[in-house]
Amino acid sequence: MAEPFLIGENMTGGYGTGADILHSCTLAVEKGEIAVIVGPNGAGKSTAMKAVFGMLNLREGAVRLNGEDITHLTPQARVGKGMGFVPQTSNIFTSLTVEENLEMGAFIRRDDFAETMAQVYDLFPILKQKRLQAAGELSGGQRQQVAVGRALMTQPQVLMLDEPTAGVSPIVMDELFDRIIEVARTGISILMVEQNARQALEIADKGYVLVQGSNGFTDTGQALLANPEVRRSFLGG
């Protein structure tokens, strides 16, 4: 089988000199597909995302993007290679306006990013309306849109989202998922952690259940939703 577009393979490591959090953990996503990571609090989902983005020193394992070994690249260098990351917390500049946040997102670009900004505003029309307002004045769902929009400003090939629907209502969650599907249809790969496991697995091509830093279950989203053991232990029955 061909290599996935992005893969963090057999990742083992932790923070600083502390104990390992990840134990031979593997995550991957294909071009234009959606891969979803679910699992209990503290399972290491955010840690695994950070590892894929280069924010963790791996003791073992490798990260490859489009066949290239990027294991030792800095996060900024990975952005240059086409990766975008929206972390779980502190993912926007609250004192800056919406538009300034998007401009900050384009930090590595030397070309004209006006067209990309227009695309972000097409995807999230509310942001255009509020573009001159401080991002900190926005609702939770709107802030998440700013965070996703900011990451899109570098025109990534892979978008990594850590709990993009955290703290938003079910309706806003559905809308955000629709926008994420729209992004994936443009050919961008999505690697996403989600607390709303059922709904996220519904839209997932591939799903990963992480348990204590290891791969508990890996399958298509639909197969995980149908798996009695996954349902009982991780999806509330």
Ligand SMILES: Nc1ncnc2c1ncn2[C@@H]1O[C@H](COP(=O)(O)OP(=O)(O)OP(=O)(O)O)[C@@H](O)[C@H]1O
């Ligand atoms: N910066 C850090 N330094 C040291 N340990 C950390 C750090 N961040 C997380 N950990 C530890 O790593 C483990 C996994 O945490 P992580 O944040 O990856 O879990 P998670 O699956 O994302 O949880 P949640 O669903 O609550 O977001 C936890 O035991 C946590 O205490």
Ligand SMILES: [Mg+2]
């Ligand atoms: Mg987390």
